Amino acid sequence: MSEIAWLGSLDEALSAAKSADHLVLMDVFNPT
């Protein structure tokens, strides 16, 4: 399987989840 296709915004993720019968995984990270 290829790399994870992280979506760029919450709206984009909600829309993608709705059309694919998926749920949104939201991952908040700190780069430091």
Add this chain to the structure above:
Amino acid sequence: MTYPEISVRDAIGRLTAPYQLDNTVESNQPVLDRYRHVWTPDLRILDTDGTELYRWNGYLPPAEFAPQLIAAVAHARLRRKEYGKAQALYEEVLRRFPTSLIAAEAEYYVGVCAYRASHNSSDLLKAWHELEKSHPASEWTVKQNF
């Protein structure tokens, strides 16, 4: 790192629309405020209207992250009253990751899913009896005593 591992990538791709955000970026602040973010790693499962259905904090190695994610999606499906889908995912956790930290929680909710679908208390008690045998020291075994 957890994400390069194939079982993690597979679970994310198969079950979710993944959205990642940096909590140091100012433009992300409205989303962070909306979800009352306080600590990373901060992982949420959201319904398609943005409602939070499950969350956890803290690093997990791949062998724990994959079953945690599957169980999280299972719980979200359960809260959406999709009992069959939820039970299948919890059973996947028990089949593929029987020694994972989340396994006892999965076993607890297998019974809940089965009972919600059938309204037959023997389905609940059967699963919880198995939980008592497989995870006698788990908090989920304590929680199933009533």
